[in-house]
Amino acid sequence: MQLLETKVIKPKILYYGTPVILLTTLNEDHTINISPLSSSWGLGKYIILGVSVEGKALENLQRHPECVINVPHQSLWKNVEKLASFTGKYPVPAQKHAAGFTFCKDKYKKGDLTPGASNVVKPTRIIECPIQIEAEVKNIHIPEYDTVFAIVETEMLQFHAHETIIKGENHIDPIKWNPLIYNFRHYFGIGNELGKTFRSET
Ligand SMILES: Cc1cc2nc3c(=O)[nH]c(=O)nc-3n(C[C@H](O)[C@H](O)[C@H](O)COP(=O)(O)O)c2cc1C
Structure with a gap:
């Protein structure tokens, strides 16, 4: 591979391309x-947030340690973006207000999304999301070196998937599953398959 020159920059954000989740x-x-x-x-079986x-979200998780990790298909990006400028926190914290956030009580309505009852936790599942993971909070850690974010450790209790993306009994078909990727504040789908790892069972 050709040696490519690099340059040191100070990126404003570090969202280098990870799947979007909708946490209920x-x-x-x-x-x-x-x-x-x-x-x-x-x-x-753990998911770290x-x-x-x-x-x-954090206020709710501290009071009631359950959630559903709903993973939207790439086609749901507009529903996600409909929620992007809102917080469920009232009054809106000063910094969020300064960043343009406003309060929204009914995010299901705002995002044109549909709630469905969960089996083992109180927060509802988002029916439109092909993957819905009921989870329990095991630990919340706010690092003393930077108190802006919390690291929330959850344990998967039940994994729900739309039948259309299931392969066999207990696998997700990666050909059919297209997560929504947040790539430096832009939404992307994933492209064509490039190959698979030696441990793949599908
Ligand atoms: C695609 C996307 C990804 C986001 N990723 C995160 C994240 O990983 N962690 C976080 O705390 N906020 C993230 N945010 C910002 C929150 O969604 C935002 O703070 C929102 O107000 C949270 O809602 P709440 O205050 O009702 O919990 C993201 C926003 C968008 C649109």
Whole structure:
């Protein structure tokens, strides 16, 4: 491969391309909040989330340690963007207000999304999302070196998938599953398959 020159820059953001999730959490009045996030990763049966301390999601998770990690298909990007400038937190924190956020109580309505009852947690599942993961919060850690974000460790309790993306009994068909990628604040789908790892069972 050709040696390419690099340049040191100070990127304004570090969103280098991860799947969008829509996190549903329980409000104090037992309605549901939806928070778009892109900071998540899975390890075994655990999913780690990066959640702002300023938003409603963290407040809800601290009070009620359950959530659903709903993973939208790339075709749902406009629904995600409909939610992007809203917070379920009232009053809107000063910094969020300065960044252009306003309060929204009913995010399902705002995002043209549909709630469905979960099996084992109180927050609802988003019916339109092909993957919906009911999860329990195991730990919330706000690093002392920077108190802006919380690292939220969750454990998957139940994994739901649209039948259209399931292959065999317990696999997701990667040909049929197209997550929505948040790439430096732009939405992308994924392209064609390039290959697969030696451990792939599909
Ligand atoms: C595509 C997308 C990805 C986002 N990723 C994150 C994230 O990983 N962590 C986070 O705290 N906020 C993230 N945000 C910002 C939150 O969605 C925003 O703070 C929102 O107000 C949270 O809603 P809430 O305050 O009702 O929880 C993202 C927003 C969008 C649109």
